[in-house]
Amino acid sequence: MDSNDPYRLEPLKTEVTSSLRRRKAGTRDGFLSSSDSITTTNSDRSGDSLSIPLPSLHGSLMRTRTEKDPYRYYEIIKVLGEGSMGNVCKVHKLKSMMGGSARSEFVKQEKQRSWLWCLDFEFPCFGICPMSKKEETKDSLLQTIEENAPSQDKTTPMVPSSINNHNIRTSSESSQISTSSSIISYGRKDVTYALKSIHVDRVRDSVFRKELMNEIIILQTLDHPNIVKAIETFDYKNRMYLVLELCSGGDLYSRDPYDEEQACGIIFSVVDAVSYMHNKGITHRDLKFENIMFGHPSTYSVKVIDFGLSRKYATKEHLHDTVGTVYTMAPEVLKGDYTSQVDLWSVGVIAFMLLSSSLPFYGKNRKQVVRRILRGSFTFRGERWNPVSSAAKDFICKALSRAANERPTAKEALQLQWLKRLHSDVPVSWLLMDNVSASIRTFATYGKLKKLALLVVAYKSTDEELGFLRKIFDKFDITNDGEISIVEFKEALTVYQYTDEELDFMFQALDIDCTGRVHYSEFLAGSLEAHGNIDEARIAEAFDRLDSDDSGFITVENLREFIGHNISGEYLDSIIEEVDRTKNHKIDYQKFLDLWNEQSASNLQDAMVDVYKRRETFESEDLDLDVSRSASFDSSNDGDPLDISIADPECKGSYFFAKEKEKSTRGVWL
Structure with a gap:
């Protein structure tokens, strides 16, 4: 995510006049007035929204890979700790693996590896007899496999060759993706993780393996800003690996x-x-x-x-x-x-x-x-x-x-x-609250697939990227229980004078797993766009997580694996149909990326104008916010009032x- 704040106070003032004209005409920039009915753009309507609780949805954010080598995906930067049965390393994801199945090159490599696996076990594959090919070199073998590989779907190419001149790099080649949205940025900086491993074949005492398995299970159930996040796991050749967010500040x-x-x-x-x-x-x-x-x-x-x-x-x-x-x-x-x-x-x-x-x-x-x-x-x-x-x-x-x-x-x-005293003393500027309110409001109008995608992006974001959003979460979480209730939600947004109907609509949109409480990652998903542009590589990573079989498409089966097997097929079909314009009942990366379009950017800007105007009409002393701070925000740190120097x-x-x-x-x- 781009650390630059896209909303500047002065330009917004020039937008207020036209916004006021629209309000006099009886609208609130496309949102609800007291007499309006709920109307949304590409949204979850009451008739097809998920109604059963899914407390396990958070656990699906952590991906589990079996028989996959983690060092094919991650490169070691530094060994942080080493023991007789495993180690902890600082790693970063290889550029060729960033975005995973959103990249055509990655899908191609996965297919080649699948065919090589067949050959290794001497199974006939595409009419090739592996026993007669042993004398061939690796290069000629790969060439033969590629020639026999099924072609990609010609009707929905994953990465069009030339649209709108928006270039990105995938592996060693340059591809071009169709997007004209101003809320997507390119060239995400490298993100590092901690890779924790245990050599199961060296473990004579089952306690050590049990500890790692226990840690994975526990972390799947926890979602709190002060608890480390598990990104994904690998089970490969009698070794277990756990990829965690890296806490680089020391103990x-x-x-x-x-x-x-x-x-x-x-x-x-x-x-x-x-x-x-x-x-x-x-x-x-x-x-x-x-x-x-x-x-x-x-x-x-x-x-x-x-x-x-x-x-x-x-x-x-x-x-x-x-x-x-x-x-x-x-x-x-x-x-x-x-x-x-x-x-x-x-x-x-x-x-x-x-x-x-x-x-x-x-x-x-x-x-x-x-x-x-x-x-x-x-x-x-x-x-x-x-x-x-x-x-x-x-x-x-x-x-x-x-x-x-x-x-x-x-x-x-x-x-x-x-x-x-500490919780009530944390200052938050008006502009940050305006940004978050506008982002949540716009998030409520998104379709189900985009909400899931933003949930994945939020979960995989680092503290450094999230910046002030952690502090805003604390402002909503009045009771300090790590979750936001509907009462807390309404209290935090009192200054914007939303109706109960509007607030209920926004809260239900944030409550993605329908548990009646908004968890940390859900709140981040709804407020991410308040932080600025979302990096295209993060969107690609979200696509890769939802495409659990690395086919290059998101299908109903992928969604069932992610959301849960107790979800009706009709509901899963409705998610696909939201963006499946070609009616082939699967979503390629181009369709997925189109969810972040200019209309989304325009709606977000309109929402920002409206919340700014709403807040200006409210008595500032009625809300415990620090309005004396500058509206500008340096997201190079999270704005914490305390600064600890190294001793x-x-x-x-x-x-x-x-x-x-x-x-x-x-x-x-x-």
Whole structure:
């Protein structure tokens, strides 16, 4: 996505006059007035919209590839960590693989590989006898396969050779795609990921494989701005791979020491994520400095990672397996009888460490540390504690209560004095809210396929690309539960004076999985276009995800695999028919790209003019927004009010942590 904001305040003022004329004539720029009926362009009408909840739809955003080599898709930039059974690498997607089946060259290669697989197993393929071809060179074999390959669909070419002079690069060749839309940009910068692998054939203890599988299952159910996202998985030659968004800012150790304001921001984000997990019935069980990472070097926003030891639990269920890392273990874990409240103990330990660069429970060896934890005694001694507020100390004391039932829940912890002030103090400019409101409003008029596509684009976007949208989400999520209810949605948009009918229509459009709540990725899907142009490569990646069999077309079977097998065929057919002008009941990339057309750009601009005008008529003091900030926005960072600088690696706190870290390997130490 282009980081430049397409909406400038001054040009918008010149549009207001014509917009006012249209309103006097009885319209609201194509949207609803109090007396209008719901009319949309290429939209979901009430009669054919999805009505059954699909809570598993989020899990479909992560792609699973079997018998595919991940190193054919990704190139290693740097090894971040290596062990006897696997490693973690920083990788980027190969340019030849960007866009996948949206590119004709990729589809061609996939077909060739499919035929080679047949030959490797000595199956006759296109009349070729593989036994008689063994002496042929690789080049001649590929040439023979290509000559026998079925031709592409001549009626709907995937990439027309020359339309409108919009050139893009695919692999080593230049292709041209038909589009005249001003909301698509080209030349997306390289995006890096983390590739986590485990060599199953080296694993003698099944626990290690179980941890990776458990992490994949858990991450499929989580959708929160402070929880790492899983992009796709590979199962290839007795090895398992998990592609994750890369948290390039380092872990909490890397920026020690912190001041109280910085520590408060970090703990708020972690508790917010923990509250969301607990609401989903998941406990992390291994929260620690190493498992909280900064999204990128220029921000303080953090992500919780490593869900290998996480556990899905039933209400009031007690767990008994002793897992975790000793310095953040709650006393009841060591005793073997505990609930999800152990995560709050770990948060208390992390808060103590952030504020003092020391551990609340320390010792010369692990046995001493365990004894101190069981006693639960700690003190706020040392110069680092002198400037720390009583609210921060009170938070730690409550979180480190020996009795689990005396600790606050994660939801209650967010309401404690130390953290409560942080959520309401985050400033947001009027222009950003205008952009988001206009984007959501336009999103509500889109067809089902485009909504799904934007959901995929949003899910695969990095924090750096999303910029201010994370902060806007927090403004909507008033209760800090990681989701937006209809009440919160209406409250956040009060300033624009929409009718209840309009707000219900927009909320239902955002609620793509029909669960009655708008999740983080759904909100991003609806507000992405507020951030600026969407890169064509991102649209191609979305097409590739929906085209799960890499055929070069999106079919009903592809949609059934993505949305769910309990969806009626009529509903899936209706998605195809929205854009299937050639009536061949499949969608090629050209049809898919046409969803981003000039009409969409025009509708978005009209919506922006209208929301600007609506907001201008409202009393600014009635909404808790910072209107004093400049309307311009630098999306090179996410606009966070806190800025953490990298600490001196020779500082005392870092040295102390380095020594303690040696004692903190995962496992049981009794």
